[in-house]
Amino acid sequence: MGLLEGKTGLIFGVANERSIAWHIAKNTAEHGAICAFSYLPGEKMEGRVRRALKAGALDGAWLHPCDVASDADLDALFAKLKKDVGAIDFVVHSVAYADREYLKAGVFADTPRDVFAQALDISAYTLIAIARRARDLMPEGGSILALSYYGAEKATPGYNVMGVAKSALESTARYLAAELGDFGIRVNCLSAGPCRTLSAMAVGGIDVMLDRVEGTAPLRRNIETDEVGKAAVYLLSDLASAVTGETHHVDAGYHSVAA
């Protein structure tokens, strides 16, 4: 029997088959979950997402566009989800954005105010905006999971403003966990090791990060994106019923050793 049998979830952040969200969706579906999806509006993106869902045997799933930076889009998404799907059991927040001009080594001190505000808004604030709306669709409680990276904990060359946003995201998850526990809702972060996705390619120095993990992580290798999907199944399932306010690392142990 699947660990997520009878559960329904909303997943943000599938862009293609490399996306961490895609791997999470595939693993949760294999464990019996029914997944609904939201994607960044745009014709090209819709085509890409539909192809990716088909490749993951997820075609036919509920799908709706939403720019998470827009409250109107979020309201419309959750209203439609409530009407079409009803109650949900989990949400995956696998969304981040920062102007790539400022994701290079040596430019952090040059980060302009608007670039900082946009990165923090899309990559961290949206967890609050989504959790608030999801709470109303989780009468039986639920699990909310956000994707983070080690750059939240330590200054990582090239990660820059995204590292600050991930620190805010992890803290946001803890504050949400403290408050939403009253509703039986758990909120956790999953801190993944570097994976070659569209977003990762925008971060200067991704190759250096991958080499460093391979050289120094206890497991002496990089992670497979599928391994993030597997860990997500655990955090979204009742196996993790007492786990909340946690940042769970899926990084071959990299965070646990001094480089």
Ligand code: NAD
């Ligand atoms: P990805 O590019 O496949 O996914 C990022 C998603 O964010 C895309 O689907 C994109 O459309 C979406 N997005 C960006 N701005 C949006 C907006 N305004 N509204 C709606 N959607 C928006 O890359 P990924 O690596 O799978 O990233 C997913 C998450 O995992 C991100 O939070 C990322 O920071 C995190 N993460 C990635 C890595 C890595 O090495 N790839 C490591 C740790 C954490």
